[in-house]
Structure formats: C-alpha cells, structure tokens
Amino acid sequence: MTLLSYAKAMNRALADALEADPAVCVFGEDVGAGLAGLTLGLQQRFGAERVVDVPLSEQAFTSAGIGAALNGMRPVIELQIPSLLFLVFEQLANQAHKFSLMTGGQARVPLTVVVPGSGSRSGWAGQHSDHPYGLFAHVGIKTLAPATPTDAYGLLSSAILDDDPVVLFAPAGALGVREDVTAPLVPIPLGTARTVRPGSDVTVVAVGHLVHQAVAVAEELAGEVSVEVLDPRTLYPLDRAALVESLNRTGRLVVADDSNRFAGFAAEVLAVAAEECRLLAPPRRVTRPDGAVLPFALALDRALQPREDQLRDAIRAVLK
Amino acid sequence: MSLPHLADPAGRYRTMRLIRSFEELALEWVRSGLVVGGTHPYIGQEAVAVGVCAALDPADQLTSTHRGHGHVLAKGADPGRLLAELLGRVGGLNGGRGGSMHAADFSLGILGANGIVGAGAPIAVGSAWAARRRGEPTVVASFFGDGALNQGVLLEALNLASIWRAPAVFVCENNGYATTLPAASAVGGSACGRAAAFGIPAETVDGMDVEAVRAAAGRAVERARAGGGPSFLECLTYRFEAHHTMERRFRLSYRTAEEVASWRERDPLATGLPTGRMAEIDREVAELLSAAAEFALASAEPDPATANDHLYASGLRPRSGAAL
Ligand SMILES: Cc1ncc(C[n+]2csc(CCOP(=O)(O)OP(=O)(O)O)c2C)c(N)n1
Numbered sequence: 001m002t003l004l005s006y007a008k009a010m011n012r013a014l015a016d017a018l019e020a021d022p023a024v025c026v027f028g029e030d031v032g033a034g035l036a037g038l039t040l041g042l043q044q045r046f047g048a049e050r051v052v053d054v055p056l057s058e059q060a061f062t063s064a065g066i067g068a069a070l071n072g073m074r075p076v077i078e079l080q081i082p083s084l085l086f087l088v089f090e091q092l093a094n095q096a097h098k099f100s101l102m103t104g105g106q107a108r109v110p111l112t113v114v115v116p117g118s119g120s121r122s123g124w125a126g127q128h129s130d131h132p133y134g135l136f137a138h139v140g141i142k143t144l145a146p147a148t149p150t151d152a153y154g155l156l157s158s159a160i161l162d163d164d165p166v167v168l169f170a171p172a173g174a175l176g177v178r179e180d181v182t183a184p185l186v187p188i189p190l191g192t193a194r195t196v197r198p199g200s201d202v203t204v205v206a207v208g209h210l211v212h213q214a215v216a217v218a219e220e221l222a223g224e225v226s227v228e229v230l231d232p233r234t235l236y237p238l239d240r241a242a243l244v245e246s247l248n249r250t251g252r253l254v255v256a257d258d259s260n261r262f263a264g265f266a267a268e269v270l271a272v273a274a275e276e277c278r279l280l281a282p283p284r285r286v287t288r289p290d291g292a293v294l295p296f297a298l299a300l301d302r303a304l305q306p307r308e309d310q311l312r313d314a315i316r317a318v319l320k
Numbered sequence: 321m322s323l324p325h326l327a328d329p330a331g332r333y334r335t336m337r338l339i340r341s342f343e344e345l346a347l348e349w350v351r352s353g354l355v356v357g358g359t360h361p362y363i364g365q366e367a368v369a370v371g372v373c374a375a376l377d378p379a380d381q382l383t384s385t386h387r388g389h390g391h392v393l394a395k396g397a398d399p400g401r402l403l404a405e406l407l408g409r410v411g412g413l414n415g416g417r418g419g420s421m422h423a424a425d426f427s428l429g430i431l432g433a434n435g436i437v438g439a440g441a442p443i444a445v446g447s448a449w450a451a452r453r454r455g456e457p458t459v460v461a462s463f464f465g466d467g468a469l470n471q472g473v474l475l476e477a478l479n480l481a482s483i484w485r486a487p488a489v490f491v492c493e494n495n496g497y498a499t500t501l502p503a504a505s506a507v508g509g510s511a512c513g514r515a516a517a518f519g520i521p522a523e524t525v526d527g528m529d530v531e532a533v534r535a536a537a538g539r540a541v542e543r544a545r546a547g548g549g550p551s552f553l554e555c556l557t558y559r560f561e562a563h564h565t566m567e568r569r570f571r572l573s574y575r576t577a578e579e580v581a582s583w584r585e586r587d588p589l590a591t592g593l594p595t596g597r598m599a600e601i602d603r604e605v606a607e608l609l610s611a612a613a614e615f616a617l618a619s620a621e622p623d624p625a626t627a628n629d630h631l632y633a634s635g636l637r638p639r640s641g642a643a644l
Contacts, residue, residue, distance in 0.1 A: 025453075049453060054480070055480065057476035057479060059442065059472065059473040060442040060445070060473055060477045060479070061476075061480065062442075063439065063442030063443050063445075063473065064443070064445050064446030064477075064480055067383075067431070067444060067448070067450065067460075068446040068447065068449055068450040070426075070431055070447055071381075071447040071458075072450060072454070073450045073453075090436065090473075091439075091442075094436060094439075095434075095436070095439060095443070099432070100631060100632060101417055101630045101631045102414065102417055102418045102422040102424075103414050103417065103424045103426070103432060104412070104414035104415030104630055105417075105629070105630035105633070106414065106425070106426040106427075107426060107431075107432070107633070108634075110633075140638065142636075162634055163632075163633040163634040164632050164633050164634045237638070
C-alpha cells in the first residue's frame with residue numbers, strides 16, 4: 001500500500017509537468033524552499049530559472065505570468081494565502097481572462113494559479129481564511145477544488161495543460177487527506193464531476209474538503225437514507241450533465257459549500273436544479289453565512305463553517 | 321534588423337504623418353457617430369511612438385495603453401485593419417472584439433493596448449523574461465503615461481524587471497496630465513527617480529523630437545539586447561487634443577489656450593525634411609489612408625451569433641445567457 005498525501009500529489013503533478021514541458025515554470029513566494037509543500041525539491045531539480053522565487057509583489061508577478069504566457073510559457077503561480085486572490089483580481093479577471101476574447105482569439109493565456117491551503121486554517125483569522133472560488137467561477141475563470149490526492153494530481157495536471165487561465169483551490173481542510181493510490185495518476189478532464197458515493201434518495205453536492213464530511217454523514221445515515229455524494233471537482237465549468245443525471249434519479253438536493261452563502265456557488269447549483277430538474281422537495285444549502293469574515297477564536301471560526309450536524313439536518317429536511 | 325518603414329528620416333516622418341492623419345480621421349468618425357464609444361487621440365505625441373519603434377526590430381514586442389493607436393501603427397499594424405477595429409468590423413485587427421483600447425497584433429509583437437492604466441508594464445516584463453529564458457533576443461517596450469507612475473503595479477514591475485535584468489524598455493509618455501490632473505501636482509519625486517530607485521538607468525528626452533527619442537531608445541534597446549537589463553525613458557510630450565473624445569461635451573478648462581498653443585509650435589511633424597518631400601509623403605499617406613478607410617468601411621459587421629467566440633482559447637463553449 002502506498003499512501004499518497006494531497007500535498008505530495010500536487011508536488012508530483014507539478015514535477016511531472018515541469019519534466020514534460022520546458023514551457024512550464026513556477027512563480028511564487030518561497031517556492032525555492034518549498035514552504036507550502038507544492039514546490040518542495042523542485043528548484044533543486046529544475047533550477048531557479050524555472051522555479052522562480054519572486055519578491056512580494058503579487059500583482060506584478062501574476063501579470064508577469066500573463067506576459068510569459070503570451071510569449072509561449074505555461075506559468076504556474078503559487079499564492080501563499082487565498083485572500084491574495086483579491087489583490088490579483090485585476091490581473092486574473094480583467095487581464096488574463098479577457099485576453100482571448102478582446103484580441104479576437106489572437107492570444108491565449110495558459111496560466112495556472114494554485115492556492116495550496118485555501119479556506120480556514122485554524123487560527124488564521126479574517127484575512128487568511130477566505131475561500132473565494134465563487135468569485136472566479138462567476139467571472140468565468142476555470143475554477144477547481146479537488147478533494148483528494150488523486151484529483152489534486154489530475155486536476156492540477158490538466159490545469160497546466162489547459163490553454164486558458166485556471167485557478168485551483170486546494171482546501172486547507174483537504175491537505176491532510178492521504179489516499180491509497182494503486183491506479184496510475186493521470187490528468188482529469190476539467191468539467192467532469194465524480195460520484196464519490198452512489199445513492200438513490202438524495203444528492204449531496206459537496207465541494208473540496210466537505211466531500212469527506214459528506215461521505216462521513218452519508219455512511220452514518222446509511223441505515224436511514226441512501227445518500228449520493230457528488231463532487232463537482234471543477235466548479236467552473238460545472239459538470240451540469242452529471243448533476244442533472246443524479247438529481248433526476250434522487251429528486252432531492254443538498255449542497256455543502258464552504259464559501260459565502262449569498263450569490264455563492266451553492267446558489268448556482270440550486271439554480272441549475274430549479275431550471276433543469278424536477279425536485280421532490282425544496283433543496284437546502286449548508287454554507288458559510290452571507291458575507292462571512294471568519295473570526296479568530298476557534299469556536300467562532302468553526303461556528304461559521306459548514307458542520308456535519310448541519311448537513312445531517314439538511315439531508316433529513318429534504319426527505320420530509 | 322530594425323523596422324524597415326522606420327529606417328530613415330523620411331520613413332519616420334511618413335509614419336508620424338500616418339498616425340496624425342489616422343487620428344484626424346478617427347476624430348471625424350467619432351464626431352459623425354461612425355465610431356461608437358470614442359477614442360483617446362494620440363495627436364501631438366507621434367514622435368514618441370515612432371522614435372521608440374524606430375529602435376525596435378520586427379520580432380520585438382510592445383505593450384500599449386488606452387491611447388494606443390500611435391504605438392500600434394508605429395510598430396507596423398495595418399491602418400485599414402486598425403480602422404476596421406475602431407468600427408467593430410470583422411476585418412479589424414481583433415475581429416471587432418477589442419476596439420480602440422484593446423487593439424493588438426500578435427504577429428507583429430503588439431501585445432495589446434490596455435484599458436487599465438499601468439497594466440501593460442508587468443505583462444511586458446513577463447514577456448521579456450520569457451524571451452530571455454529561451455535565449456531569444458526579443459526586447460519588449462512598454463508604453464505608459466505619467467498617470468501610470470502612481471500605480472503600484474508599475475513600481476512592482478520596475479522592481480521585477482530590475483532583479484530579473486529583463487530586456488524591457490519602459491517608456492513614460494509624460495504629456496503633463498492624467499486626464500485633467502497635472503503631473504506636476506500628482507507625481508511625487510520624479511519619473512526617472514522612480515526608475516533610479518530600482519537601479520534602472522533612466523533618462524528624460526524631448527518627446528517632441530523623434531530623433532532624440534530614437535537615439536535614447538536605441539541606447540536602451542541595445543542595453544537590453546546585450547543583457548544589460550531594463551531602461552527607463554521619460555519622454556516629455558503633449559497631447560494636442562482632449563483626453564478622450566467625450567471630453568468635448570463638458571467644455572473642461574484644465575489647460576490654457578496659451579499652453580496648448582505653445583506646445584503646438586513644437587509639433588513633431590515639423591521635421592527637417594525638405595518641404596517638397598513632406599508634401600509628397602503627405603499625399604502618399606492620404607492615399608494610403610483613403611484606401612484603408614475604404615477597406616474598413618467595406619468590412620462586414622460581425623454576426624451577433626459569434627459574440628461569445630474566442631472567450632476561451634481552449635474552445636470551451638459557455639452556456640448562453642438566455643433560457644435553455
Ligand atoms: C487603473 C486605472 N485607473 C483609472 C482609469 C481611468 N483612466 C483612463 S485614462 C486615465 C488617465 C491616464 O493618464 P496617463 O497615464 O497620464 O495617460 P494619458 O491619458 O495622459 O495618455 C484614467 C484616469 C483607468 N483606465 N485605469
């Protein structure tokens with residue numbers, strides 16, 4: 001048995017990409033030392049010219065990534081903190097995402113942004129605990145949130161191969177996950193969901209680390225209700241076919257989404273269900289509150305994040 | 321091998337005249353409603369674009385600004401296709417998807433005009449970095465106004481360029497104003513002082529003198545090409561027209577008539593060419609431009625069904641905005 005950790009899986013995906021294509025390069029803070037785990041050992045292996053330690057200037061190095069992408073490279077940008085995405089929203093939403101259309105298809109920006117440790121890491125408080133995937137999905141940037149080491153490997157690999165900008169959120173809550181990997185690790189096409197656990201009474205769409213929580217709740221309720229757990233993996237583009245197929249079988253929907261409730265990702269899943277499916281009961285969402293800012297004290301931080309008991313209650317509610 | 325159309329004084333004059341005439345036609349088209357949305361006229365600043373591009377090779381690149389027509393034409397873009405772009409036609413440089421503020425021609429190294437002040441500089445640095453990594457001799461020029469000097473991202477870009485020794489030439493077109501805000505009251509310290517703080521050689525040149533700009537840009541490009549890293553040029557220049565074609569509506573009075581008149585006396589198009597030669601070139605340019613206008617006007621309007629085309633380079637087709 002080989003237990004593969006989430007961080008090691010991402011590290012391997014990056015190493016394989018650097019090995020396979022000289023156009024792949026990495027920009028990030030402390031990537032030489034491998035502080036976040038993602039780039040551990042890569043600078044020694046591929047050199048400081050390909051795994052580039054950059055000064056603390058997120059806007060410039062993200063845009064430099066765009067410039068390098070316009071000139072034939074496939075840069076991977078590592079951001080140390082999810083909230084830094086707010087700093088580079090201009091570069092991603094206004095530049096990288098718009099280049100292809102604005103130039104009438106002359107330009108492509110194969111840029112990957114990785115946040116290894118998104119969402120709440122206990123005790124990091126207001127400016128280090130955001131999970132803003134909904135913003136990027138809303139803009140139309142390809143947005144990924146792998147839950148497992150296999151998916152982290154597969155989705156990061158595909159992100160680097162993709163000709164468009166992609167943001168990959170590696171949830172802090174999933175970084176500790178290890179997996180017994182027997183099948184070879186391969187790229188996973190963007191826009192494909194995974195049925196984590198089949199079921200027939202209710203579909204729980206869970207994002208990122210909440211996939212594991214959803215599976216735990218489903219097992220716990222197994223005698224009472226048959227819960228299907230669907231992991232979209234790619235939040236944008238969303239695998240609507242898989243979602244609709246599941247909902248047409250189960251007729252019931254709960255979404256577990258560790259991001260803000262209002263205009264959030266869960267709302268989009270509900271909208272797809274309302275537009276394309278005939279549900280047997282009103283759907284439910286388990287999310288952070290509207291406009292959440294996570295407080296520091298652990299009990300307060302936890303109080304704002306989706307919990308297993310809330311998910312259990314939501315599942316029971318849609319069954320009534 | 322420098323850009324052939326800018327190789328001699330006549331060619332540089334011809335290109336400045338082309339930019340001037342192009343801009344005059346664009347103004348006419350905005351006033352007549354043919355161009356919707358307006359433009360930022362480059363009239364008065366021609367010597368900067370032409371002087372800098374005269375120091376570049378065809379394979380060199382540039383990033384441009386909201387006031388980009390001059391840079392795009394100086395690098396060699398087809399005026400007919402740029403006019404078609406202003407009209408939003410399929411024959412435009414960007415197929416009508418970019419308009420005045422996003423005109424790009426990647427085949428000529430024109431990485432795009434950019435509607436966000438200061439945004440082009442770090443893109444230029446990244447592109448220059450990539451070229452150097454691959455051992456290509458490409459130099460990237462990045463144009464921006466004095467207004468961009470106060471954008472943090474520009475300062476971050478100067479730092480990156482410096483530590484990476486990126487083959488980039490930063491060209492500040494100091495026309496004295498960021499819209500209505502005088503640079504004198506907005507720029508703490510000086511333009512060149514900012515570059516100097518990052519260890520980047522900087523010089524101020526007369527931006528109304530195409531040969532002075534060319535000489536300074538030539539030194540900067542040579543340094544970049546030889547691995548000496550980035551340089552910074554502050555070109556003192558002036559826009560003879562409004563910030564934007566919409567400005568007319570408001571009858572703004574942030575510049576005195578005397579000030580405008582005194583700069584007009586230093587028109588970069590009053591160069592040292594013999595008068596007869598200039599008149600002949602002017603006629604050529606007029607013919608070229610009328611053919612360009614004809615091409616643009618004859619170009620088809622895009623089909624609304626293609627409005628979402630090119631959103632994703634990978635070919636992803638997003639959901640439509642209307643009912644399923
Ligand atoms: C970041 C940003 N802020 C504000 C604007 C609105 N805006 C467009 S052009 C302009 C003035 C720019 O002045 P300058 O950089 O000196 O260039 P110039 O117009 O003089 O060529 C402003 C404020 C913008 N496009 N981008």
